Amino acid sequence: MNNLLRHYAETLEALASQDLLRKLPAAAQAEPLARRMDFSGNDYLGLASRQELVDAAQEAGRLYGAGSTGSRLLSGNTPLHEAFEARIAQDKGSEAALIFTSGYQANAACIAALLDQHTLGSEPLVFADRLNHASMHLGCALAEARQVRYRHLDLEHLAELLEKHKADKRPKFILSETVFGMDGDRADVVALQELSLAHGALLYLDEAHATGLFGPRGYGLTEALDLAPTTFVMGTLSKAVGVSGGYVACARVLRDYIVNKAGGFIFSTAPSPLVVGAALRAWEMLPGLSAQREQLQENAAWLRASLGLAGFNTGTSSTHIVPVILGDADRTLRAKARLAELGITVSAVRPPTVPQGTSRLRLGLSAAHSREDLAALVEAMKGL
Numbered sequence: 001m002n003n004l005l006r007h008y009a010e011t012l013e014a015l016a017s018q019d020l021l022r023k024l025p026a027a028a029q030a031e032p033l034a035r036r037m038d039f040s041g042n043d044y045l046g047l048a049s050r051q052e053l054v055d056a057a058q059e060a061g062r063l064y065g066a067g068s069t070g071s072r073l074l075s076g077n078t079p080l081h082e083a084f085e086a087r088i089a090q091d092k093g094s095e096a097a098l099i100f101t102s103g104y105q106a107n108a109a110c111i112a113a114l115l116d117q118h119t120l121g122s123e124p125l126v127f128a129d130r131l132n133h134a135s136m137h138l139g140c141a142l143a144e145a146r147q148v149r150y151r152h153l154d155l156e157h158l159a160e161l162l163e164k165h166k167a168d169k170r171p172k173f174i175l176s177e178t179v180f181g182m183d184g185d186r187a188d189v190v191a192l193q194e195l196s197l198a199h200g201a202l203l204y205l206d207e208a209h210a211t212g213l214f215g216p217r218g219y220g221l222t223e224a225l226d227l228a229p230t231t232f233v234m235g236t237l238s239k240a241v242g243v244s245g246g247y248v249a250c251a252r253v254l255r256d257y258i259v260n261k262a263g264g265f266i267f268s269t270a271p272s273p274l275v276v277g278a279a280l281r282a283w284e285m286l287p288g289l290s291a292q293r294e295q296l297q298e299n300a301a302w303l304r305a306s307l308g309l310a311g312f313n314t315g316t317s318s319t320h321i322v323p324v325i326l327g328d329a330d331r332t333l334r335a336k337a338r339l340a341e342l343g344i345t346v347s348a349v350r351p352p353t354v355p356q357g358t359s360r361l362r363l364g365l366s367a368a369h370s371r372e373d374l375a376a377l378v379e380a381m382k383g384l
């Protein structure tokens with residue numbers, strides 16, 4: 001093999017030897033049974049395949065075309081993008097909002113811009129939950145900002161660290177997910193905002209796994225929060241909203257700053273009208289899906305209890321994301337393969353996505369799953 005290519009091949013070989021090699025799963029099955037017993041996705045409300053969304057995409061395409069043709073700052077801005085942002089701001093209770101092509105891009109672009117040392121006049125001091133998503137770390141890395149990690153969800157630890165750095169004059173930031181994607185547990189957003197205000201810090205919250213699922217009308221754990229101008233909320237349109245993309249809801253000055261300074265917004269083509277049309281339709285449907293939200297959380301509680309009785313460790317989950325922590329990567333892969341033989345699809349999550357020794361099956365529940373589906377899953381798990 002060519003010498004240069006050998007580096008990449010050797011990296012893959014090393015991953016394989018530690019059971020950490022990633023491979024694309026077989027293309028998703030279209031059959032109803034396979035879909036029903038699929039716990040590997042994030043389509044928590046079953047919206048991804050709803051006809052209303054497909055129709056809305058078609059209508060948006062008819063009006064604005066399939067592609068947005070350029071960055072929002074050049075040719076890609078449409079009334080649809082602006083209407084969606086106005087709606088997001090209204091529902092999140094923020095002054096302004098902005099959408100992105102993906103949640104990953106939103107985090108990387110916004111965090112990097114917010115932590116920019118030229119803008120701040122000094123290095124930022126970033127306090128981050130230890131289990132934050134990779135895209136949040138990327139934002140910090142792009143800004144070359146060192147993170148002070150606090151123990152997962154441990155706000156006493158965060159408060160201690162903030163206290164310790166009280167006299168430090170550097171601009172402070174706190175970064176956290178609201179529902180954690182790999183553990184299914186929740187941050188106390190009220191306490192986080194209080195802490196951020198007490199210490200003059202900007203609070204950045206990622207609602208990727210909460211959007212559509214929590215809050216009085218389904219707009220996330222921050223929906224009921226009286227957002228401070230220094231609380232910056234991000235979320236995705238790719239999980240419960242069922243389409244793709246990311247959004248941020250924040251003070252107008254921060255939105256205008258992102259439009260001017262975030263490379264991932266400025267130098268990237270605006271989201272396609274097809275995607276925006278479908279996501280806006282889904283967003284409008286969220287308040288009407290309270291019964292599905294309730295059922296989903298009841299189902300999740302039942303599943304956690306049943307798995308607990310069967311001796312499985314579901315960690316600190318209190319939501320529709322239920323990890324089954326098996327510890328060892330090899331054991332996790334074998335469990336996933338065994339379930340696949342029984343027609344059940346789950347994700348095997350291994351380091352570096354989760355910490356060493358906490359490899360797990362990640363069960364993502366959907367409103368489309370019935371109690372019978374979950375009972376069949378528990379029976380299959382018992383046989384592992």
Ligand SMILES: Cc1ncc(COP(=O)(O)O)c(C=O)c1O
Nearest residue numbers: 102103104133181208236238245
């Ligand atoms: C917490 C969190 N933030 C951001 C993202 C990225 O969102 P997207 O998939 O829309 O790029 C994810 C996706 O897994 C996530 O779990």
